[in-house]
Amino acid sequence: MYSLEHIKFLKKLKREKLIVTISQLAIFIFFLIIWQLLADLNIINTFIFSSPKKIFETIVGLYKNKNLFSHIWVTVYETIISFSVATILGTFIASLLWWRKRIQKIIEPYLTILNSLPKVALGPMIIIWFGAGIKSIIFMALLISLIITIINVYEGFNSVNENKIKLMKSLGASKYQLFFKLILPNSLNTIISALKINVSMSLIGVIMGEFLVSKKGIGYLILYGSQVFNLSLVISGIFILCVVAAIMYYIVSFIEKRVLKKRY
Amino acid sequence: MKNVLEIKNLKKIYHTKTHETLAVEDFSFDVNDGEFIAIVGPSGCGKSTILSVLCGLEEKSDGEIKFNSNTKIGYMLQQDSLFEWRNILDNCLLGLEINKTLNEESKMRVIKLLTTYGLKDFIYSYPDNLSGGMRQRVALIRTLATNPNLLLLDEPFSALDYQSRLAISDDIYNILRKEKKTMIMVTHDIAEAISMCDKVIVLSDRPARIKSIYNIELENKSTPINNRKDKNFSYYYDKIWKDIDFHV
Structure with a gap:
């Protein structure tokens, strides 16, 4: 049983949370109402700025044409593939670099250059190499998320406490044991936060790829909308993208919580 | 008594x-079987280096380092370095996992050690839930798990506050005596050295050379906390204090 004071305290916490949630919702609704009002009163040009009602109609239209989920699915599918490949390959390469420090020293400047290069500049080349299809899009997304994964995970590997390494060595651990008993489990947190960055990086890459080449996907929807000057379609695409990005982010956060909970 | 370890003209650059x-x-x-030896000296003189070299x-x-053929070393550091993602038992089993001697029997031995030394209720807890002194005790049991005879x-205590430090040094002293281990301890705390050990080696400033060696002979040799009250305690304290070159 809680004391009366504790119940009061819990109530206060609950109330605080409620106020925050309501305010968040209120901002969104307020924004929509103002937008709609401005459109209805002809203060803004709906041809350029669209309106919540038109966007809603556009999305419903897409749904009725059975296009909505196929576009979303294409983008999500591409993101999941590049995200998974970037995470697995990135962690693997980071492990390799940890294992052979000399390789790391040798390729470090190349990694730095690749990391600071705006990958979209490689777009035209990628299209020529991989063709105007899903391969190019995934490759583009991979380029964006892979390098950053390697760098983050490698840094995680290297930030392991010196004393723990000394302890492992004093117990006679081999390099293999050092890696699998200390370095990797110790870096799980870093790897998971790299995952979080990776989701958004992959999504950025996929949309960029879809802008360059595609016949389907949310990026295509946005680009197509702008080409036919249908701003309602463009904004609908952006709105759908927001929702998809948020959902993917929360899924990874959920996984993170589960994994960390299991460990402690 | 036979020698566990002989060191001749050790040099480290x-x-x-x-x-x-x-x-x-x-x-x-030379270190005899069952002896407790302390190495003291000014900070940064190279005390820890000697231990690092000894344990490889x-x-x-x-120089020459000769171990008795059945000497097995256990090394314990200032930081407990417990792995946060392993529970206390799994932390203690680390050494056994590494040298691939983990089996039901060795596991039971470790559980027995944990039980004997007051950690029974924490076997499946995680390090975050333990106090500094308890964590240090876990670190000792992790070291003892592979059954070394030379520690x-x-x-080992300098990361702890004064109270826990006194208590845990008593604990560890008793554990090591009971398990009949030989011990070499590096410390900067003169009182700790005198109260816990049979011999105190005083080192010079860098490069570390042996300046003097004291055989600690107390009137009533007992546990570290009681030893601090011994008549002869302050005699050794003064002597060693004067031997160490302190730079302020």
Whole structure:
């Protein structure tokens, strides 16, 4: 049983949370109402700025044409593939670099250059190499998320406490044991936060790829909308993208919580 | 008594890009079975280097180190370095996992050690839930798990507050005596050295050389906390204090 004071305290916490949630919702609704009002009163040009009602109609239209989920699915599918490949390959390469420090020293400047290069500049080349299809899009997304994964995970590997390494060595651990008993489990947190960055990086890459080449996907929807000057379609695409990005982010956060909970 | 360890003219030089530092020179010493030995000296003189070389973490530059054929070393560091993602038992089993001697029997031995030394209720807890003193006790049991007979302790208590420090040094003293271990401890705390050990080696400033060796003879040899009240305690304290070159 809680004391009366504790119940009061819990109530206060609950109330605080409620106020925050309501305010968040209120901002969104307020924004929509103002937008709609401005459109209805002809203060803004709906041809350029669209309106919540038109966007809603556009999305419903897409749904009725059975296009909505196929576009979303294409983008999500591409993101999941590049995200998974970037995470697995990135962690693997980071492990390799940890294992052979000399390789790391040798390729470090190349990694730095690749990391600071705006990958979209490689777009035209990628299209020529991989063709105007899903391969190019995934490759583009991979380029964006892979390098950053390697760098983050490698840094995680290297930030392991010196004393723990000394302890492992004093117990006679081999390099293999050092890696699998200390370095990797110790870096799980870093790897998971790299995952979080990776989701958004992959999504950025996929949309960029879809802008360059595609016949389907949310990026295509946005680009197509702008080409036919249908701003309602463009904004609908952006709105759908927001929702998809948020959902993917929360899924990874959920996984993170589960994994960390299991460990402690 | 037979020797567990003989050290002759040990020398250690550190190399960096711009410097060559002589850390230890002319260090000769024998350790008998069951002896508790303390190494004290000014900070940064190279005390810890000696332990690192003894347990093979670093290579010696010159000299001879001879272990008795069945000497097995356990090394305990200042930081407990417990792995947060392993529970207490799994932390203690680390050494057994590494040298691949983990089986039901060795596991039971570790559980028994944990039980004997007051950690029974924490076997499945995680390190975050333990106090500093308890964590240090876990670190000792992790060291004892592989059943070493020679223990090297590198400032094992200096990360703890004074109260826990006194209590845990009593604990660890009793554990090591009971398990009939030999111990070499590096410390900067003179009182700790006198109260816990049979011999105190005083080192000079860098490069570390042996300045003097004291056989600690107390009137009533007992546990560390009681030893601090012994008549002869302050005699040794003054002597050693004067031997150490303190730079302020």
